Amino acid sequence: MTGRFGARLTAAVASHGNLCAGIDPHPGLLAGWGLTDDTAGLETFAMACVEAFAGHVAVVKPQSAFFERHGSRGIAVLERVLQAFAGTGTLAILDAKRGDIGSTMDGYADAYLAVRAPLGADAVTLSPYLGFGSLAPGLDAAADADRGVFVLARTSNPEGEEVQLASVGGRTVAQYVVDAAAERNAGAEPLGDVGVVIGATTDHGLDLSALNGPVLAPGLGVQGAGPADIPARFAGLAGIVLPAASRSVLNAGPDVATLRGAAESLRDELSAAV
Numbered sequence: 001m002t003g004r005f006g007a008r009l010t011a012a013v014a015s016h017g018n019l020c021a022g023i024d025p026h027p028g029l030l031a032g033w034g035l036t037d038d039t040a041g042l043e044t045f046a047m048a049c050v051e052a053f054a055g056h057v058a059v060v061k062p063q064s065a066f067f068e069r070h071g072s073r074g075i076a077v078l079e080r081v082l083q084a085f086a087g088t089g090t091l092a093i094l095d096a097k098r099g100d101i102g103s104t105m106d107g108y109a110d111a112y113l114a115v116r117a118p119l120g121a122d123a124v125t126l127s128p129y130l131g132f133g134s135l136a137p138g139l140d141a142a143a144d145a146d147r148g149v150f151v152l153a154r155t156s157n158p159e160g161e162e163v164q165l166a167s168v169g170g171r172t173v174a175q176y177v178v179d180a181a182a183e184r185n186a187g188a189e190p191l192g193d194v195g196v197v198i199g200a201t202t203d204h205g206l207d208l209s210a211l212n213g214p215v216l217a218p219g220l221g222v223q224g225a226g227p228a229d230i231p232a233r234f235a236g237l238a239g240i241v242l243p244a245a246s247r248s249v250l251n252a253g254p255d256v257a258t259l260r261g262a263a264e265s266l267r268d269e270l271s272a273a274v
Contacts, residue, residue: 005091005123005148006191009214012058012091013240018274019267020059020093020216022246023049023081025066029247033254039073042066045253046081052259054088057267059242061216062121064096075119082121091122093150093216093242099127101134109141113149117141123148125197125216129163132180139184139194148193150216153177154206156199156223174198178206185212191239200225200233200243208237215241221248221266227273243270 002008025045027037033048035041046062053060067078078094085092096119098108111117112124123142126135128151135151142149154164154174164174171179178196185192195214198204201224208215215234219225220243225233227243234241245266252262 005193010190016058017267020242020244023062024246050084052256061093093123094121105137109137113141115145125150150195153196154198154204156201182210213239218244220245227269
C-alpha cells in the first residue's frame with residue numbers, strides 16, 4: 001500500500017465515484033448464478049466480481065461470513081479475492097465486524113489490520129460494543145499499516161436501536177461512536193482513516209460535521225434506499241459517504257459485462273444525485 005487509507009480512498013472516489021459494491025456470495029445468489037454452494041461455486045462467483053469491479057468502482061465490500069461458511073477453503077478464496085483487488089485502483093473493505101478486548105483484539109489486529117495481515121484489506125469493519133477504547137489495538141495496527149477501519153455506529157436493523165440509541169453522557173451511543181472516530185481523525189488531510197457505519201435506509205439524526213472521515217452506508221437498492229436519499233441523509237457530513245449495494249448489483253450476474261454495467265449504472269445514478 002502507498003499512502004494512508006484516507007488519501008487512497010479520496011483518490012479512488014475522485015476517479016470512480018462513491019459506490020461501494022458488495023460481494024455477498026450467499027446461497028441464494030450462488031443458485032441464481034447457476035453455481036454450486038461449495039468452494040468451487042464460491043470462487044467462480046468471487047472472481048467474476050473481481051473481473052467486473054476492479055478498476056471500475058471505487059470500493060468493494062466482501063462479506064466475510066459468506067466465505068467463512070465454507071471453512072478454511074472459503075477463507076483461502078477470500079484471501080485470493082483481497083489479493084486480486086490490490087493495486088487495481090479499487091479498494092476493498094472487508095466486512096468482518098470484529099471487536100473484542102485485550103489479547104483477543106490483538107489477535108484480530110494481527111489477522112486483519114497489521115502490516116503483513118493474512119486477511120488484510122484496505123479497511124475492515126469493527127464493532128465497538130465492548131467500548132470504543134477496546135478497539136485501540138486494531139486502530140493502532142491499522143494506522144501503522146496504512147489501512148482504514150469502519151466502526152459500527154447506527155446500523156439499519158431495528159434491533160440495533162436498543163443499544164445504539166441509548167443515552168450515555170447526554171449523547172446517544174451512536175453519536176458517541178461518531179465523536180470518538182472524529183477524535184482519531186482530527187487534523188488528517190485530505191481525510192481521516194477511521195470511518196463509521198451508518199445505514200442509508202433511515203434518517204439517522206447524527207451530527208457528522210466533525211467526522212473528517214468516511215461513512216459506509218449500507219442499504220442502497222434492495223434494502224430500500226435510493227440514490228436520491230443519500231445527499232439528504234448525509235448532507236452534514238464532513239467526509240465521504242460510500243453507499244453500499246449488494247443484491248441490486250449482484251442480481252445482474254453471472255455475465256461479467258452485465259454485472260459491471262449494473263455497478264456502473266448505479267454509480268452514475270449516485271453521482272447525478274449528488
